[in-house]
Amino acid sequence: MNSIKDRFIKYIHTLQDQICSGLEAADGSAMFEEDNWKRDGGGGGRTRVIADGDVIEKGGVNTSVVFGKLGEMAKKQLKVDYEDFFACGLSLVIHPKSPMVPTIHMNVRYFEIYDDQGDYVNGWFGGGTDLTPYYLDKEDAKFFHTSLKAACDPFGKELYPEYKDKCDKYFYNSHRGETRGIGGVFFDYLKPTTEKTSEDWMQMTQSVGDSFLPIYSKIIATHKEETYTPEQKVWQEIRRGRYVEFNLLHDRGTHFGIKTNGRTESVLMSLPPTVRWEYMHEPERGSREAELVENLKAVDWV
Numbered sequence: 001m002n003s004i005k006d007r008f009i010k011y012i013h014t015l016q017d018q019i020c021s022g023l024e025a026a027d028g029s030a031m032f033e034e035d036n037w038k039r040d041g042g043g044g045g046r047t048r049v050i051a052d053g054d055v056i057e058k059g060g061v062n063t064s065v066v067f068g069k070l071g072e073m074a075k076k077q078l079k080v081d082y083e084d085f086f087a088c089g090l091s092l093v094i095h096p097k098s099p100m101v102p103t104i105h106m107n108v109r110y111f112e113i114y115d116d117q118g119d120y121v122n123g124w125f126g127g128g129t130d131l132t133p134y135y136l137d138k139e140d141a142k143f144f145h146t147s148l149k150a151a152c153d154p155f156g157k158e159l160y161p162e163y164k165d166k167c168d169k170y171f172y173n174s175h176r177g178e179t180r181g182i183g184g185v186f187f188d189y190l191k192p193t194t195e196k197t198s199e200d201w202m203q204m205t206q207s208v209g210d211s212f213l214p215i216y217s218k219i220i221a222t223h224k225e226e227t228y229t230p231e232q233k234v235w236q237e238i239r240r241g242r243y244v245e246f247n248l249l250h251d252r253g254t255h256f257g258i259k260t261n262g263r264t265e266s267v268l269m270s271l272p273p274t275v276r277w278e279y280m281h282e283p284e285r286g287s288r289e290a291e292l293v294e295n296l297k298a299v300d301w302v
Contacts, residue, residue, distance in 0.1 A: 132181030
């Protein structure tokens, strides 16, 4: 049987193909462009970018398979003593044109560490997904979280509440005192235990990855025809500023990609195409914009 590593590499490449085809169909006009790259130090990736579509203003669906030596900062971040590593994963961010359609992020990944003789020491899965609306739709929020709960539940009823809590705490702009969006699930360091094998964790991670396209395709279809004003587009760009702040200040994936000599263009693919910061901007009390801000906290949407 192929190793966990080999099977997960195949999975992320297949998932990338499926998601890109599905998003092209949902957009209706734009197509992904592919950029294959190699990493100094070992491995490479397949970056796919879509832009200027009817629905998607900018998006990327990336896969990477990299290996080599961890620097001291990366070792400290991962809390490991060894430097030889392997990592593979799929990461995506989609920024829609319309402020009525939320931005979405998702990633699934697998990591291995080896000793000085090149022997396997440990391996773990990680991943997650979160939704960042500009105008709150409570039915979207309920659908999103209910779908993620359904993806996690077959592997343990305790997982969704645990991973939702981690997501609310992780995707949090502490300097702003607000969550990045309405949360989702986040998990990391899923290693074999007496109750779960690596196979179990791989299947759970794949279940979350497989849930992305049905979820986001439905949300796009619900909102893509809604009209919006120039002022609502400005609000979207102000909220995108908070997204940028999180990714550059707090996101571990961004920091890890830079610190391990990752490809800068792919690491920063998650940033939106246009963004603004307005000094001391506050939404009008009682407005839909204010309703969103009031819900940027841990909410039990299920």
